[in-house]
Amino acid sequence: MRDATARRLSRLHAAVYRLTGGRIGRRLVRNDMLVLTTTGSRTGRPHTVPLLYLRDGDALVVIASWGGRPQHPQWYTNLVANPRATVQVDSRRWTVRARTATPDERAVWWPRVLATYKGYRLYESNTDRVIPVVFLEPER
Template sequence: MATQSRRGRAYGRPVARAQRAATSLHTSLYRATGGRLGGRLAGGPVLLLTTKGRKSGRERTVPLLYLPDGEDLVLVASNGGTAAHPMWLLNLRAQPAATVEVGEKSLRVRAREASPGEKERLWPRLVEMYGGYESYQQKTDRPIPVVILHPANDERPSGA
C-alpha cells in the first residue's frame, strides 16, 4: 500500500457503523418531531439534507449543522476532519439538486461550493457557531469545503 499521511485518517469500521446508526436515529427523531428533537446540535441548528447517491441513484439523508446566510443555507463538508470528503458532498458534486428539511418545512435547493472569498467571509461565522470546525481543519491536510444551498425556485445567478 502507498504511504499515506496519518493526518485525517478515516474512521474504523466499528465507528463508521455507529455513525450510520446514529445518523439513522437522528433523522428518524427529527422527522417524527418536526425537528423539535434533533433540530439543534452542539449549539447550532440542524437540517436534514437529502441527496441522490452518485453511484446507487438512491436517496441519502444526513443531519447536518447549518448556518443561515440570507436565504441561503451554509454547510461545512468537514467529515470530522478525516482525509476524505463526506459522501453527501460527492453526491452534490455529481448532482447539485437536493432537498432539505428545516423543522417541518421541506425545500428544494441547488448546491454549489463557496468561492474562496465566500469561504473567507463565512468561515469565522461557521467556527463561531461550532468551534469543532477549526480543529477538524487542523486535523486534515485537505481544505474543508464550504457548501452553499440556495432555494431552487430562485433564478438568481450562482455566486451573485
C-alpha cells in the first residue's frame, strides 16, 4: 500500500474510532486497537494514529513496525522526542508516558507480539532495523 493511501486510511480509522468512542474501529485482524495522539517532533502539532496493542498491567504495549519499512514510524520518532502522549481505548482517554522496551524486555515481549499478530513476522523480515516495542504507561 502506498504511504499516502496508508496515511489517509489511518486518519480515517482514527477519526471514526474517536467519533464513535471505539464502537467502530475497535478491532482489526482480531486484535484490539487504541488511538494514540503524539506531539509532532518538528511541528509541535498533535498527530493521531490507530495501533494494535497488548496489555501489561496498567501499561499498554504498542509496536513501532510501520509495516517493516526501513525507518521508524513518525509516531515513534515523536514519542522519542516527547514521551508524553494521549491514548484512547474505547471511549476512555488518558495521558501516558512512553518508553521503549529494554533489550531484555523486548526479548520477553517479542514472542507475545508475534503470537498476537502474525504480520509482525513479515514486517521483521522486511527490515534491517530492530522493531521497537513501546510501553505506554499511565502518567501518575
